Every structure is written in structure tokens, then in C-alpha cells.
Amino acid sequence: MLYYATTGALPIPSGKPQYQQPSYYTSGDSTYSVSPPEDLDASVSSASGVASYGNSYSVTTSYAGSSQGEYDSTGSASGVDLNEYMQERFAATFDPLPLDKCTAKQAQTSGHLNAKHRELLELQAKAQARLAKTRARFAQGLEDAREVRNDLEWTQKKVASLKAKASKKHSKEYTKARERYPSPDMY
Template sequence: MSTQFVQPYSLPMPISSKGRERDYSSSAYSVSPPEVDESVSSGTGPSYSQPSGYSVANSSYAGSQSGDFESAASASGVDLNEYMQDRFAQSFDPIPLDRNIAIQAQTSGKLNAKHRELLELQQKAQARLAKTRERFNEGYRDAQEVRADLEWTQKKVTSLKNKASRKHSKEYSKARARYPSPDSF
């Protein structure tokens, strides 16, 4: 009896037609499928087998290895930096951006001027409020003094009236008849 040991995944796995339409943009490195000569194809569709020596780390698409990217670009005779700068210069029109920056600077200047004006007006209003409070407090103190003086005067007049009515009762009643007090109205 012979037992045969089969290693897992040692046999080629069949690939369905859906497997050939793999979306390479969702992989971790966003790698496009490798190029294959058309003479090598089997006629059933494109073959995506890796050529010898091809790996993601050594490819021109590896993001962390910019030296490989530049060497692959220079190997094809195209300076990618110059090419990208040319493309950017052709597609980028700085005039609308400059206009918008100028408008933004003008608006910012106007806003700053209005803000300073508002701060000045706020300081003036605070100074006026402080003066008004000071005047109000001064007027309140003056009114309290006047009230105290009037109360003292009222007490003094009342005491003098009582003294006069006691000492000179006949003359007081005559004067009272002649000049009635405002209280009796």
C-alpha cells in the first residue's frame, strides 16, 4: 500500500473567467497588470502571469522607492518631472487664481478696516458709557444732598411755625387768615 503525500496548494488552481477581470486598483499598491506580448497569448484572452523578475517592490509603481521610479522613467527616455511640469503649465491658468487672490486680499483689507472701525466705535461707546455713569452717579449724589437739605429746611420751617404760633398766637391766626397755607388748598 502506497500512500501519496500531497502538499497543499502545490497543484495549479483553475482560474475562472471572472478571475481574469480582476480590479487591480483596489489592491494595496494599486498595480496595473503586467504587459505581455501579443504573440505569447493563447487566444482565450489576456494572460496575467508574472514575467520572471517582476515584483511589486521592484516595479516602477512602488510608492516608497522613488529611485526605481525615476530609473524606469529615465530608461524610457522621458524625464517625468519635466513632463509633469510641462503638463501642469499647459493645464494651469494662473490668471483666475491671481484675480481671486486679489479679490480676497481686497475683501480681507476691507474686513480688517471695518473691524478696526468697529473697535474704535466700541471704545468710544465705552468711554461715553463711563462718562454717562459718572454723570449719573454725580447727579444722584447731588439729588440726595438736595433731598437732605430740603428735609432739614422742612423741619426747620415746621419748628419755626410751631414756635411762632405758640408765642404770637393772635398775629399768627391773623396772618394765617390773610395768607392761607398751600396745605389747605
């Protein structure tokens, strides 16, 4: 579809079909020159679906993203395809090398980050395994300490009972030995 912006109404010829178009359309403070449409067939209808009369044409305005569709190059001025023209201009002015370098750098940085992330995960797994081993060793150490304490308590009770029996059975020798070799708990 071909769209022209206009600020005023166009006259519709009332007799002999004759093409009439203003030479300039104004929009704000700038003026645009417009070529006449290339398809002047009498059977052409306008963009609104209403049949045109004679060789006149319909001028409609459209906002970007409207349901009227994309730009149609068949009715462009002087046979210039606007899409092709804009692509050529963009290709001539756009240098993809910095974008390619940036993309390569981004991919390289992403690769380094992924490698470091994997390395951190491996180190974390190793640290967790070491922590589990340390906890198991600590639990085993606690169990061993309880056993040693129980053994010491049993030995202390046994020594105390033997001491009591020896002091009753051999009281004179016990007191004499005690004076000669005093007990460390008397200090």
C-alpha cells in the first residue's frame, strides 16, 4: 500500500477525469515533495476499500504498526524501492567489525565465567567432602573420649576400693607407707 500524508482535502474531479495533485505537502515547518502515483488505472480502489473515481487517487495516513501492512514498493516514487534503498544506506554506513569483536569478547568472557563457575563448584564439592570426613572423625573422637572417660572412672573406682581394702586389712603398714610416700591429693 502507498501512503501519503496530507494536511488538506484533495478535490475529486466531477466530469472528465483529470489528475490533480498539489505539488507540495507541508508537515509542521518542513515541506516534502511528492511524486504522482504510478498506477493510474481507473479500476484501482483506495486503501479504505472504497472505489476511486477516474484517474484520481486516495491519500490516507497511517501510523507505524497499523493493520494496513508493510510498505509496498510497487507504488514508490520514481521506481525507487525504499526498503532496498534504506538497506543499502544502512549497509554502507554500518560497520559490523566492532559488533563482531564485542560479541567475540562477550563469548570469551562468558566462557571464562563458566569455567570459573565449574571450578568453584568442584572446589565446593571437595570442601563439602572434607567437611563430611572431618565431622566423621570428630564424631569418632568424641566416642573414643567417652570410652576413655568411662575406663578412667572404672579404674578410679577400682583403685579407691583396693585402697580402702588395703587400709582396713593392713592398717599399720598402710599408715607407715603413706607417711613415707604421701599421696599427691594431700598437697
